Amino acid sequence: GRGQRPVIRGDRMYVEMDRDGWSHIYSISRDGQETRLTRGAYDHLQPMSDQKGGSLYFSASPDNATQNYLFKVRPDGTGEADRVTPADQPGQHSYQLSSDGRWAFHTYSTIDSPPVTELVELPSHRLVRVLESNAELREKRKPWIPRPTEFLKLDIGGGVVMDAWLIKPRDFDPTKK
Numbered sequence: 001g002r003g004q005r006p007v008i009r010g011d012r013m014y015v016e017m018d019r020d021g022w023s024h025i026y027s028i029s030r031d032g033q034e035t036r037l038t039r040g041a042y043d044h045l046q047p048m049s050d051q052k053g054g055s056l057y058f059s060a061s062p063d064n065a066t067q068n069y070l071f072k073v074r075p076d077g078t079g080e081a082d083r084v085t086p087a088d089q090p091g092q093h094s095y096q097l098s099s100d101g102r103w104a105f106h107t108y109s110t111i112d113s114p115p116v117t118e119l120v121e122l123p124s125h126r127l128v129r130v131l132e133s134n135a136e137l138r139e140k141r142k143p144w145i146p147r148p149t150e151f152l153k154l155d156i157g158g159g160v161v162m163d164a165w166l167i168k169p170r171d172f173d174p175t176k177k
Contacts, residue, residue: 007047007056012075014047014056025058027075035077044071044081049101055123057084057097065163066111066151070095070104072123084125097122105131111149111165114138146170 007014011030014037016023023043027035038044040062048057055072060081069085070093085093091110098104104122109115114134121128150166 007049009049009052009075014075016045016047016058025056025073027056027077037073037075037077038081040081048095049097049099052100055101057095057101057122059093059095064151066165067091069093070106084123086125103128111167112145114141144170147172 013028015026015028017026018024019036022041023045024036024038025044025047027037037056038058038060040060042060042062044058044060045068046059054075056075057070057072058081059068060071061068067090069083071081071083071085073079073081085108089108091108091113093106093108095107096105102122104120105117106120106125107115107117114137115132116130116134117132118130119128120126145167147168147170150168152164152166154162154164156162
């Protein structure tokens, strides 16, 4: 893993390991039996509370390395991972889960907006309370970022496509060269 501490629940330990060029979440029993819980050609990071056997949460960026979201998977390795972070919230998301996995402090931001911190109930991601909206900072930054940042994929040759973002100047005129 990348220095993340394992999650230990009952007789199992959940860790991130790189065995194929991507970090995946593994379940390891006391006798050393490994079960890979995640699939896909992208990193699966930061295993978090397994909600007393219900779900194991982790962070991932499956489609765009400039964004990351919370996902959950069954701790027995069956089924596919489900995205928990709402689809209408692009950006960077971090979570601090309660010990039982029912609640989380959720902080999210985009390149164009400051962080918002809220208390959410899991796994529904129901908003309980906004703890910090950064409304004042949001208003102050509006004159400096008049148009949204654009995200794109750049083919740099050799079969390599990289995620990128583009910030245009305030006085940008698309009709000019």
